[in-house]
Amino acid sequence: MTRFGIIGGGLMGHGIAVALAQAGYRVGVFDADPAALAGLGERVGQALSRSATPPERAGAVADRIFTVDSLAVLAGQSDIVVEAVSERLAVKHEVLAALEPDIAVDTPVWTNTSVLSISEVAQPMLHPRRLVGVHWWNPPYLIPLVEIAPGADTEPGFVKQAHELITALGKTSVLLHRDVPGFIGNRLQFALVREALHLLDEGVCEPETIDTVVRASLGLRWSTVGPMENADYIGLDLTRAILTSLAPSLSGRTSAFPTLDRLLAHDQAGRAAGRGLLDWPAGQGDEVAARLEDGIRHNLRVR
Ligand SMILES: NC(=O)c1ccc[n+]([C@@H]2O[C@H](COP(=O)([O-])OP(=O)(O)OC[C@H]3O[C@@H](n4cnc5c(N)ncnc54)[C@H](O)[C@@H]3O)[C@@H](O)[C@H]2O)c1
Structure with missing residues (x-):
């Protein structure tokens, strides 16, 4: 059976390891930070309990994930x-430059970059044809979507293999025709975030109001009817009329985001700082993490 090696055992690396091990794969994990490797087992255990993996299966899944002390050893296996x-x-x-001399010329390499161009990530590679953008969403063992994109030099066979393997995991694997920073999901997500910040900059509402609006309307709708189906559903003539009317007042900013710039200048960087767009009292971060995973599980069950 295919053996996976993950470089980077952080938030995404350990979550991807769990998703792959749940499907029966053996997964080695290397991280440059010894503390990340030392804590891997505990974080895998937490992910397994949060992902509601039955206790009788959890042990076997965890046993398929192991740490590796060096990149060269990971590459070799x-x-x-x-x-x-x-x-x-x-x-x-x-x-990637350190990895490539130690792997066979046909070993596929998947990058989980969120917003970098796959072609740029591939730039120092000896064999850029093997690099595929395989973008998981957090938490990888819960969120169905995995976006797959080729770089300019990626060979189609590597893309096809990634798509088939991810689909066989039971994931919703989508293929992009070409490399674009942010794949699809993050482009859509951050177009919305840009507009939300614009509303704050313009004094239209409080940050909490943005979250209420999304959670009580769009968030519910989009898990069942996507924006393209909805555009057809309401009619493209109406869609065009709305866009023509709204587009001139939507944010087109490409830099300098006043609300973000002001908060960051005052060390109000969000959860870790205790204050950002919202207040983050002690324990709130854990509450959000639990609410997020519970909510996703609930939505997946009722869908
Ligand atoms: N956080 C998310 O929600 C999310 C979602 C999808 C994709 N991603 C992408 O996944 C990737 C990892 O993000 P993350 O959130 O897991 O970050 P993270 O900071 O939690 O983990 C990154 C890990 O990489 C390790 N690392 C750094 N340099 C290294 C090196 N030279 N060799 C080996 N290990 C090294 C760090 O020690 C750390 O443990 C990023 O490209 C990110 O954009 C993140």
């Missing part, structure tokens, strides 16, 4: 390598 290191181009380049 992996049939597919998943790159899930920090979202910095220089770090990804360094890791």
